[in-house]
Amino acid sequence: xxxxVLVIMAAGMGSRYGGxxxxxxxxxxxxxxxxxxxxxxxxxxxxxxxxxIKKENEALFRECIGDAVSRHMxxxxxxxxxxxxxxxxxxxxxxxxxWGTAHAIFSCRNVVDGPFAVINADDYYxxxxxxxxYDFLTTHEDDDKFRYAMVGxxxxxxxxxNGSVARGCCVTNEDGYLVSIxxxxxxxxxxxxxxxxxxxxxxxxxxxxxxxxxxxxxxFTPSIIPELGKALEEFFANQVEKNPLKxxxxxxxxxxxxxxxxxxxVQVLSSKDKWFGVTYKEDKPYVTESIQKLKDAxxxxxxxxx
Numbered sequence: 001x002x003x004x005v006l007v008i009m010a011a012g013m014g015s016r017y018g019g020x021x022x023x024x025x026x027x028x029x030x031x032x033x034x035x036x037x038x039x040x041x042x043x044x045x046x047x048x049x050x051x052x053i054k055k056e057n058e059a060l061f062r063e064c065i066g067d068a069v070s071r072h073m074x075x076x077x078x079x080x081x082x083x084x085x086x087x088x089x090x091x092x093x094x095x096x097x098x099w100g101t102a103h104a105i106f107s108c109r110n111v112v113d114g115p116f117a118v119i120n121a122d123d124y125y126x127x128x129x130x131x132x133x134y135d136f137l138t139t140h141e142d143d144d145k146f147r148y149a150m151v152g153x154x155x156x157x158x159x160x161x162n163g164s165v166a167r168g169c170c171v172t173n174e175d176g177y178l179v180s181i182x183x184x185x186x187x188x189x190x191x192x193x194x195x196x197x198x199x200x201x202x203x204x205x206x207x208x209x210x211x212x213x214x215x216x217x218x219x220f221t222p223s224i225i226p227e228l229g230k231a232l233e234e235f236f237a238n239q240v241e242k243n244p245l246k247x248x249x250x251x252x253x254x255x256x257x258x259x260x261x262x263x264x265x266v267q268v269l270s271s272k273d274k275w276f277g278v279t280y281k282e283d284k285p286y287v288t289e290s291i292q293k294l295k296d297a298x299x300x301x302x303x304x305x306x
Contacts, residue, residue, distance in 0.1 A: 002114030004137035010121035011080035044130040092244035100248030126273020146264035149219035156209035162282040168214030168252035178266035
């Protein structure tokens with residue numbers, strides 16, 4: 001079995017945050033959230049990281065993160081290109097938004113040929129999350145079905161006081177496997193708990209804060225790559241025409257399709273660590289405080305790549 005690699009989605013500019021949040025330090029010595037994730041991945045056993053970025057951010061990304069990390073593990077760069085579309089399709093005029101997380105992972109098709117983990121660059125997942133995912137990837141292979149995994153978090157532990165968030169809301173069975181996942185792109189914290197909107201905030205529907213959610217921390221075999229290629233062809237044929245400037249092909253939706261077709265299983269792995277992230281600039285003080293508490297507890301050194 002090939003050694004699993006860590007694939008990091010870092011091509012989004014962070015429109016709600018207002019800048020390139022992936023390279024914004026979260027402590028006094030210049031470490032970014034992503035530095036902590038890679039540090040945890042390295043401790044868990046991962047030896048290679050693949051960064052999915054925009055070509056125009058390459059020099060800045062290398063300087064701020066990649067060059068330091070490359071002294072400790074193998075690093076490769078993949079560019080998510082808006083022009084990388086299936087044959088026969090035309091890019092809509094004025095389209096600037098990337099094609100979504102499914103497209104981001106498909107961008108790795110020429111560099112990923114073994115098991116791999118997927119994370120967001122701007123989410124803190126915790127030490128245990130990387131360990132349980134590495135352990136899964138080194139002990140599971142496809143057989144009559146695709147054998148995938150996901151690290152799940154409780155919705156209440158992933159909300160922010162500062163606006164709405166997008167989450168993959170999960171239904172699991174008693175054996176700890178994913179039954180379905182629904183992408184909710186606008187979830188807010190409410191006095192009663194939480195609620196989501198499907199009409200851009202005109203109306204909201206309550207949702208249980210104990211709902212398990214995906215934070216885009218996945219474990220895949222390479223079988224997912226051609227499946228995403230097929231999904232993107234359908235996406236361009238159907239969704240882009242309806243919403244040419246904003247339609248996105250979401251990774252959780254395509255995983256859900258494979259579940260509905262009974263072609264894959266997704267084992268939901270749990271972590272006792274608390275997730276946190278910087279969706280909005282106003283989230284940063286809480287993240288900085290949380291990181292310092294983890295350092296004070298001895299979980300991280302002050303300087304990660306010293």
